Amino acid sequence: MNPGDWFHLFAHYLSLSLLAVGGAITTAPDMHRYLVDQQRWLSDPQFNASIAIAQAAPGPNVLFVALLGWNVGLNAGGLWAGLLGMAATMLGIMLPSTTLTYLAARWGHRNRQLRAVRAFKQGMAPIVIALLVATAWILATGSHYAVKHWPLWLVTAVTALIVWRTRVHLLWLLAAGAALGAWGWV
Amino acid sequence: MVVVSYCFDSTRLVVGHAADAGAATIITLMSSPPASPPPELSPEPRPQPRSLADLFVSFTLLALQGFGGVLAVVQREIVEKKRWMTREEFVEEWAVAQIMPGPNVVNLALMIGDRYFGLRGALAALAGMLVVPLAVMLLVALLYAQIADHPAVAGALRGMAAVAAGLIAATGFKLFGALRKHPLGLPLCMVLAALCFVAIALLRWPLAYVLLVLGGLACVLTYRKIRA
Numbered sequence: 374m375n376p377g378d379w380f381h382l383f384a385h386y387l388s389l390s391l392l393a394v395g396g397a398i399t400t401a402p403d404m405h406r407y408l409v410d411q412q413r414w415l416s417d418p419q420f421n422a423s424i425a426i427a428q429a430a431p432g433p434n435v436l437f438v439a440l441l442g443w444n445v446g447l448n449a450g451g452l453w454a455g456l457l458g459m460a461a462t463m464l465g466i467m468l469p470s471t472t473l474t475y476l477a478a479r480w481g482h483r484n485r486q487l488r489a490v491r492a493f494k495q496g497m498a499p500i501v502i503a504l505l506v507a508t509a510w511i512l513a514t515g516s517h518y519a520v521k522h523w524p525l526w527l528v529t530a531v532t533a534l535i536v537w538r539t540r541v542h543l544l545w546l547l548a549a550g551a552a553l554g555a556w557g558w559v
Numbered sequence: 560m561v562v563v564s565y566c567f568d569s570t571r572l573v574v575g576h577a578a579d580a581g582a583a584t585i586i587t588l589m590s591s592p593p594a595s596p597p598p599e600l601s602p603e604p605r606p607q608p609r610s611l612a613d614l615f616v617s618f619t620l621l622a623l624q625g626f627g628g629v630l631a632v633v634q635r636e637i638v639e640k641k642r643w644m645t646r647e648e649f650v651e652e653w654a655v656a657q658i659m660p661g662p663n664v665v666n667l668a669l670m671i672g673d674r675y676f677g678l679r680g681a682l683a684a685l686a687g688m689l690v691v692p693l694a695v696m697l698l699v700a701l702l703y704a705q706i707a708d709h710p711a712v713a714g715a716l717r718g719m720a721a722v723a724a725g726l727i728a729a730t731g732f733k734l735f736g737a738l739r740k741h742p743l744g745l746p747l748c749m750v751l752a753a754l755c756f757v758a759i760a761l762l763r764w765p766l767a768y769v770l771l772v773l774g775g776l777a778c779v780l781t782y783r784k785i786r787a
Contacts, residue, residue, distance in 0.1 A: 470661025532725025554718025
């Protein structure tokens with residue numbers, strides 16, 4: 374990859390940043406089109422593994438973007454290129470959205486007494502809470518829509534109940550889920 | 560909007576932060592009439608991050624506990640354990656973080672950090688959310704190449720994903736409590752929430768349209784309900 378390619382990679386992620394309403398994962402299909410189909414900087418299995426690993430590792434889901442950049446760099450040649458690729462994709466995806474969020478949040482906080490600002494923040498409350506439950510629903514049923522996956526749904530439902538009603542540490546529940554899965558019970 | 564958590568440790572906190580100009584404003588506001596003040600000004604003094612390092616470490620620890628999404632951990636740690644925010648404030652900040660482009664929890668960290676220490680706080684929280692988890696993820700990526708084909712690993716990931724979905728659902732259930740004091744009243748809120756759930760989870764409509772139409776409707780209704 375020549376300097377122009379690196380800049381192209383950075384610029385493409387810059388352009389995706391402001392489109393990522395609802396999280397960076399919503400732009401993953403376009404990243405696949407760009408990195409795998411158009412530029413051929415990543416293979417299809419590499420792309421899918423990057424997303425799977427980022428989901429399995431702790432931390433915000435947006436880190437899958439860093440891993441994509443890292444793998445583009447590794448393919449282009451070595452660890453330093455990996456770091457460069459990671460910097461290009463992460464800075465690209467983060468800079469515009471965080472800047473905009475920062476300015477908007479500041480403006481909103483300064484003008485928090487404005488009726489419109491209060492109406493927005495309070496009015497959105499039922500919607501964003503429902504979105505959480507909807508996200509959980511999509512995650513739980515996404516690739517397991519068949520009825521034979523009922524044990525997985527049961528794990529999700531029981532977890533939701535435990536976390537809702539008790540103060541058990543979340544890591545215990547994740548460990549229990551991992552153990553159940555590893556033993557092949559779900 | 561008086562919140563239960565306020566009752567527990569208000570005395571200590573008023574003393575603890577009396578020197579702080581921001582806290583002084585908050586305390587002054589406590590004497591304003593309680594009839595539905597703007598919730599951003601909810602009057603309780605409360606624990607705060609002590610320093611930039613505290614912010615950085617707190618968000619690093621948060622992020623490292625978040626498998627399959629950090630939001631559930633953020634809610635539990637920031638609202639339930641550290642009490643930096645009330646449930647109502649959390650929902651409001653989350654609404655902004657959600658509507659803005661970019662990763663939602665990262666937006667949320669940025670906004671919480673900014674609230675306490677300005678730009679430096681925002682950057683500290685952002686760095687906490689990303690730097691160490693990034694290093695951990697690269698280690699996992701190296702490890703994963705060795706063990707990916709093992710069926711137990713695939714099973715464990717499947718189990719953890721199911722748990723992670725449950726964590727997010729529980730976060731949503733807990734936050735429903737914040738709607739009890741909503742200007743629109745609980746029943747109307749539940750109708751809006753149910754419509755949103757059906758549109759996103761069952762009909763799988765694009766998020767942007769749902770936010771625009773249902774969110775817009777909810778905001779207009781709320782605007783007409785609250786005092787100028």
